Amino acid sequence: MIIGITGSYAAGKDTAAEILEEMNFKHISFSNLIREEISRRDEEPTREKMIEVGNDLRFRLGPNVLARLALEKVEDGENYVFTSIRNPAEVEVLQKRDDFILVDIQAPEKERFRRLIKRSREGDPKSLAELREKEGREKSKDPHKQQLDTVSKMAKIVVANDKTIEELSKKIHRLVEDWLYKLQDKRPNWEIYFMNIAEQIKVRATCMSSKKGAIIVKDKMIISTGYNGSPKGIKHCSAGGCERCTLRHLGKIKSGVYSAPCICCHSEENAIVQAAYNGVSTKGATMYTTFTPCTMCAKMIINAGIKKVIAKKIYPDDVGTKLFKEAGVEFVVLK
Numbered sequence: 001m002i003i004g005i006t007g008s009y010a011a012g013k014d015t016a017a018e019i020l021e022e023m024n025f026k027h028i029s030f031s032n033l034i035r036e037e038i039s040r041r042d043e044e045p046t047r048e049k050m051i052e053v054g055n056d057l058r059f060r061l062g063p064n065v066l067a068r069l070a071l072e073k074v075e076d077g078e079n080y081v082f083t084s085i086r087n088p089a090e091v092e093v094l095q096k097r098d099d100f101i102l103v104d105i106q107a108p109e110k111e112r113f114r115r116l117i118k119r120s121r122e123g124d125p126k127s128l129a130e131l132r133e134k135e136g137r138e139k140s141k142d143p144h145k146q147q148l149d150t151v152s153k154m155a156k157i158v159v160a161n162d163k164t165i166e167e168l169s170k171k172i173h174r175l176v177e178d179w180l181y182k183l184q185d186k187r188p189n190w191e192i193y194f195m196n197i198a199e200q201i202k203v204r205a206t207c208m209s210s211k212k213g214a215i216i217v218k219d220k221m222i223i224s225t226g227y228n229g230s231p232k233g234i235k236h237c238s239a240g241g242c243e244r245c246t247l248r249h250l251g252k253i254k255s256g257v258y259s260a261p262c263i264c265c266h267s268e269e270n271a272i273v274q275a276a277y278n279g280v281s282t283k284g285a286t287m288y289t290t291f292t293p294c295t296m297c298a299k300m301i302i303n304a305g306i307k308k309v310i311a312k313k314i315y316p317d318d319v320g321t322k323l324f325k326e327a328g329v330e331f332v333v334l335k
Contacts, residue, residue, distance in 0.1 A: 001183040002074070003176075004082045004094055006151050007105035009125070009135060010112040012161035012168060013083050016105050019172045020081040028073055030054075030066040030084035047123045051137065054086070055145045063089035063143050086138060086146040091154045099183045103175065104155035107162050190220060194288045195312055195334060201225050202290055206236040207264045208245040214267040214289040216275055216282055216306065223280045226270030230263055237264050268297035272304045282306055292333070295319040302327040310334060 003020060007013045021027050034054045038045045041053070057065050067090035070082055085091060085102070094100045107115075113131055116124045125131035138146040157175060161168045188196065194217055202213030206229035216224040235241030244262045247253045265273070268289055275282050283305035287293075292311045293301060298320030301309060308330040324331045 001176075001180065002080045002082060002094065002097065002100045003179075004085050004091070004100060004102040005105060006085045006102060006148070006155060008107075008112060008148065008152075009131060010115040010119070011105045011107045013105050015165060015168060016103070016159070016161070016172055017081045017083050019169050020079075020176070023079075023173070023176060025079045025081045027081050027083065028070045030070060030082065030086070030090070032084075033066050033069050047134075051146065058087060058089075058143075058145065063087050064093040066090055067093040085151055086148050087143075088147055088150045088154060089143065091151055095154075098185050101157060101179055101183055102151075102155045103157045103159055104152045105159050105161050107160070111162055191288075191310060191332075191334060194222075195290075195310065197222065198225075198288045198290050198312070202227050202267065205229050205267070206238045208237050208242070208249055209264075210291070212267040212289070212291045214271040214287060216271050216285050216287050218282075218285040223282070223285065224271045224275035224278070226265075226267045226272070226274055228264055228267045228270070231265055234263060266294065266297050267291075268293045269300055272300050272306075275304075286310065291315045292317065293320050295323070298323045302329055308332070 003025070005013045005016050017025075017027050017029075031050060034050050034057065035045045037057060038049060038053050043049055043053075054066070062068075064087070066087070067082075067085075071093070074080055082094070085094075091102055094102070109128070109131070113125070113128055116131065117126075125134055135148070138148040140147055159168070159171050159175065161171075187193075194215060198213040198215050200213070201215060202211045205211035205213065205227040209228070212228045214226045215222050230236050230241045237245050240246055242263045244253070245264070248255055268287060271287065272282060285304075285306050286308040287301060287306050288310050290312045292313070292315035293309065294315060294317045298317075302323060306329065309324065310332045312334050314333060321331055323329075
């Protein structure tokens with residue numbers, strides 16, 4: 001899970017992050033990403049310089065640049081806390097993830113000012129008027145600048161930090177417990193899962209026409225795979241093995257003109273043949289294919305005993321789909 005932390009000056013953002021770090025969350029500060037850029041420029045990381053360089057990065061590389069840089073550091077299976085989120089475009093990128101939630105840490109102005117005076121950091125406001133002036137500079141409406149007010153309104157959770165650190169710690173622990181199982185990546189359904197695998201299978205295709213992939217599934221297990229390309233031991237189409245493809249790509253024949261034979265095997269054909277080669281029955285199985293099968297492959301699918309075909313993209317061959325209907329093969333096109 002990724003917990004984003006936002007809030008005003010001295011609201012307790014860093015304290016909340018420290019509590020999460022104690023819970024084995026890895027901390028990525030957007031401010032540190034800006035500091036890294038300032039260091040590369042060999043400049044001093046004053047608060048004014050931080051705002052200037054942050055705005056410059058957003059202007060040159062897009063308003064969500066810091067979120068993108070932060071996500072590049074994320075590893076699977078780890079929990080993270082992101083701090084110093086100050087632009088709504090950053091939040092929008094992060095909210096596309098199922099495992100992200102934005103938390104706004106809030107505290108009364110007088111309490112925040114008291115904390116600022118107590119910690120006495122260089123560059124911190126020394127009066128309420130200065131605090132309000134500096135916070136006002138972080139409330140721009142420019143999409144490439146800091147928009148702290150807008151970001152705070154995008155938070156799904158608000159945590160009041162107006163008491164002790166112990167109280168804040170209890171709230172943060174409770175938040176993690178409440179959201180731990182809710183912020184998990186959504187699993188794809190079986191159809192999407194197997195179609196994604198078929199899409200990956202097709203990257204091995206060697207045909208110079210559209211690359212296609214197919215898999216045969218039985219009892220939710222893959223029993224065979226296939227992609228389009230030359231038969232075993234034959235020069236690949238992509239290396240000049242298929243005369244028709246070569247002529248078409250040289251502009252000597254038009255697509256769909258079959259004056260020369262095609263030596264490539266279709267993905268569905270290969271999946272069925274590979275199952276037969278390995279002695280695996282396809283009776284009652286389901287085929288996932290990235291394209292609607294052609295007439296030839298439709299005939300093979302019917303005779304192989306495959307009872308359901310799920311395709312992703314429609315191929316302009318209505319004869320094959322009509323054969324499916326007549327033979328009682330269920331045919332589905334994923335949306």
